[in-house]
Amino acid sequence: MLIGWQRHESVIGVTLGTTHMPNIHEPKLITGNSNKPLAKAIARRMSMHRGQTVDLVDARVERFNDAEIFVEVYENVRGEDMFIMQSTSRPANDNLMELLIMSDALRRSSASRITAVIPYFGYARQDRRTKARTPITAKLVANMMVEAGIERVLTMDLHAAQIQGFFDIPVDNLYASPIFALDIKHQFKDELDDVLIISPDVGGVARARELAKRINAPLAIVDKRREKPGEVAEMTVIGDVKGKKCIIVDDICDTAGTLCKAAEVIMEHGATEVHAYISHGVLSGPAVGRITKSVMKSLVITDSIEPTQAVLDAENIRIVPTAPMFAQAIMNIGAGTSVSSLFETETLEQSYEGLFKG
Structure with a gap:
């Protein structure tokens, strides 16, 4: 009887094991x-x-x-x-x-x-x-x-x-910062010592600092004060940007008014070039026109949002892949x-x- 019971138990064990094997789906x-x-x-x-x-x-x-x-x-x-x-x-x-x-x-x-x-x-x-x-x-x-x-x-x-x-x-x-870091190291490979990362507001310092650490670059901040949404009353640069190739880092660019004004202020403080790396190029309304006419040498965005034809045609806008x-x-x-x-x-x-x- 004992042998029969042991044999019966083993059969149950095999059956249960088969039943509970996880189905692997790609x-x-x-x-x-x-x-x-x-x-x-x-x-x-x-x-x-x-x-x-x-x-x-x-x-x-x-x-x-x-x-x-x-x-x-x-x-x-x-x-x-x-x-x-x-x-x-x-x-x-x-x-x-x-x-x-x-x-x-x-x-x-x-x-x-x-x-x-x-x-x-x-x-x-x-x-x-x-x-x-x-x-x-x-x-x-x-x-x-x-x-x-x-x-x-x-x-x-x-x-x-x-x-x-x-x-x-x-x-x-x-x-996006790891992708941006790879791109910056490629685009500025002989000039990394001159690169300075800029946060366009105090709230984005953590994001900018993360990218700055990845490429071993210093950090500065543009402090902005808004009168109402979509309008910026005053901008102040915190940090020395003179003689630097400045890269503004942010997560969203919508109408690009703040971004273009920040680029102007940075250039007025003695920067040699201003570039921007933005995770999500919403780029609504007059954004593409503003960027095309701005002092920014380039705007780099990801393809998280499908680019419009105007974005694809803009000479100073570049898209890096996230796929x-x-x-x-x-x-x-x-x-x-x-x-x-x-x-x-x-x-x-x-x-x-x-x-x-x-």
């Missing part, structure tokens, strides 16, 4: 309409790394005649690890609704996990109550995403770090490995495969 990508070129670039990078073709899931994201958004996924996604590529940039409301509806469609199609890849997180500037009777819209957006079935968020350079705490799900916030970093982050999340390793220069250089060398 990440699957799907995109909305906000930034299809970036989504396709991420898929290409993942294809290169995995040695097999990674295609975007076949789906349609369309609008009815009254502008209602409709989503239909043509492929089976049951049990799949889904990643939705969608920046919530202009038109912010349409792109946000696309993201929410796509998530709902995937959840109702039994996807095992849904991650929102949001290179540019819209509404991030509404992260606190600045005066009475105003909303905290970034928190509202976070609640909507969780309610729609999103279980993880992957984004880049959130306007305020505390937005991560608005979510009750994991948030991976990547940084290698996002592709690696998605693969790391899918494999359950570290995403913070992408903040290390050595790791990122491997992902960019010498893009900034030569």
Whole structure:
């Protein structure tokens, strides 16, 4: 009897072991309409790394005649690890609704996990109550995403770090500064001793300091005082910029009024050149015209927001790619490995495969 019992136990053990073996699924990508070129670039990078073709899931994201958004996924996604590529940039409301509806469609199609890849997180500037009777819209957006079935968020350079705490799900916030550091080392390789990093306001000092440390450069600050949103009354440069090649670092450039004025003030204080590295090129309204006519020698942005034709045509605006970093982050999340390793220069250089060398 004992032998029979032992044999029976072993059979149960094998059966249970087989039942509880985890199903390993490769990440699957799907995109909305906000930034299809970036989504396709991420898929290409993942294809290169995995040695097999990674295609975007076949789906349609369309609008009815009254502008209602409709989503239909043509492929089976049951049990799949889904990643939705969608920046919530202009038109912010349409792109946000696309993201929410796509998530709902995937959840109702039994996807095992849904991650929102949001290179540019819209509404991030509404992260606190600045005066009475105003909303905290970034928190509202976070609640909507969780309610729609999103279980993880992957984004880049959130306007305020505390937005991560608005979510009750994991948030991976990547940084553009490692990419910018690689580009600066390439563009200014023989002149790094003359480079000075500038924070355009006191609130952005931590971001500027991070980049300054990566390239071993000094730091200065432009202190600005606003009369009302969109207008700057006064600017003061804190630090010695004379004879320096100054690089302004910020996360968002919208109408570019503040950025162009800061560049003028820095030049008036004796800088030899002014460049700007901005994570998210919103560049609305008169921004491109202002930048083209400004004293700035160059503006470098990422492709977190799909550039307009005017941006592509501007001679002093340059775009650096984020696809290698996002592709690696998605693969790391899918494999359950570290995403913070992408903040290390050595790791990122491997992902960019010498893009900034030569």
